[in-house]
Amino acid sequence: xxxxxxxxxxxxxxxxxxxVYYFDSDRDADCFDESDVEIWRDGRMKxxxxxxxxxxxxxxxxxxxxxxxxGVPVVEIACGPGMGxxxxxxxxxxxxxxxxxxxxxLVIKEWKRYLDENETVxxxxxxQFSLMDIPFRDNTVPAYSSYIGISSTRNxxxxxxxxxxxxxxxxxxxxxxxxxxxTWTDTEAMLRVFRETGKTPWSGLDSDQCAPTWRERFLNAxxxxxxxxxxxxxxxxxxxxxxxxxxxxxxxxxxxxSKAYILKKV
Ligand SMILES: C[S@@+](CC[C@H](N)C(=O)[O-])C[C@H]1O[C@@H](n2cnc3c(N)ncnc32)[C@H](O)[C@@H]1O
Numbered sequence: 001x002x003x004x005x006x007x008x009x010x011x012x013x014x015x016x017x018x019x020v021y022y023f024d025s026d027r028d029a030d031c032f033d034e035s036d037v038e039i040w041r042d043g044r045m046k047x048x049x050x051x052x053x054x055x056x057x058x059x060x061x062x063x064x065x066x067x068x069x070x071g072v073p074v075v076e077i078a079c080g081p082g083m084g085x086x087x088x089x090x091x092x093x094x095x096x097x098x099x100x101x102x103x104x105x106l107v108i109k110e111w112k113r114y115l116d117e118n119e120t121v122x123x124x125x126x127x128q129f130s131l132m133d134i135p136f137r138d139n140t141v142p143a144y145s146s147y148i149g150i151s152s153t154r155n156x157x158x159x160x161x162x163x164x165x166x167x168x169x170x171x172x173x174x175x176x177x178x179x180x181x182x183t184w185t186d187t188e189a190m191l192r193v194f195r196e197t198g199k200t201p202w203s204g205l206d207s208d209q210c211a212p213t214w215r216e217r218f219l220n221a222x223x224x225x226x227x228x229x230x231x232x233x234x235x236x237x238x239x240x241x242x243x244x245x246x247x248x249x250x251x252x253x254x255x256x257x258s259k260a261y262i263l264k265k266v
Pocket of ligand 1: 028078079080081083084102103104107130148149152
């Protein structure tokens with residue numbers, strides 16, 4: 001791990017391999033396995049790394065332009081197999097200092113392997129840690145970026161609140177959070193899909209009807225909202241995950257919209 005990122009940590013990692021810090025946070029991660037790795041290796045990571053998805057959409061483009069314009073090191077959270085906004089940042093400014101992170105060791109290991117074998121990109125570090133317990137000191141990080149990272153945490157509303165507390169705590173004063181987060185428009189339809197397929201609903205989903213909006217969550221966490229813009233509004237499909245696939249098969253429409261935010265710690 002290189003500077004400046006290595007200076008921000010408040011405790012040593014559980015282990016370090018090839019310059020990547022691992023904080024043993026898999027219990028908080030999505031349960032990926034070898035079948036996911038096969039898909040990622042079969043071109044998915046390459047496609048994601050070279051995708052124009054966030055550069056072509058005006059709302060996400062504004063986030064990426066703002067990150068590049070600020071020029072400060074940025075930490076991608078819950079980067080997943082898409083790496084969120086980071087590939088777009090690197091496309092516009094290849095030297096921009098980026099640290100991509102996820103709670104899953106498998107995701108981080110596979111990104112390390114992919115980057116080493118396929119790309120010549122520099123200033124792109126990797127680390128495994130959970131948003132529930134970010135291993136950075138208070139007031140150190142100039143900027144975080146995320147694509148549905150906070151939405152992806154477990155434990156429903158409590159998980160969202162804990163992630164936002166940790167992001168806010170570790171951001172420096174006037175630091176930025178650039179994020180795109182999703183809202184389900186019909187949780188009753190989702191619960192029907194879970195019921196009809198005999199699967200356990202995602203934690204917190206049954207209490208989602210009275211959940212606060214993302215705007216409310218960000219304000220409650222102490223952020224100033226510099227911009228809030230619709231990113232996309234669509235129906236959940238089999239391209240998303242197993243739930244989308246089941247919904248399609250059952251003919252149940254699950255609506256979802258995402259908004260792009262530029263937030264500042266004041
Ligand atoms: C659907 S992906 C999010 C999309 C991703 N940003 C992308 O661009 O592909 C969900 C990711 O969030 C990660 N995740 C879930 N909870 C987390 C947590 N508490 N801390 C860090 N990462 C987490 C999962 O391991 C998974 O890789």
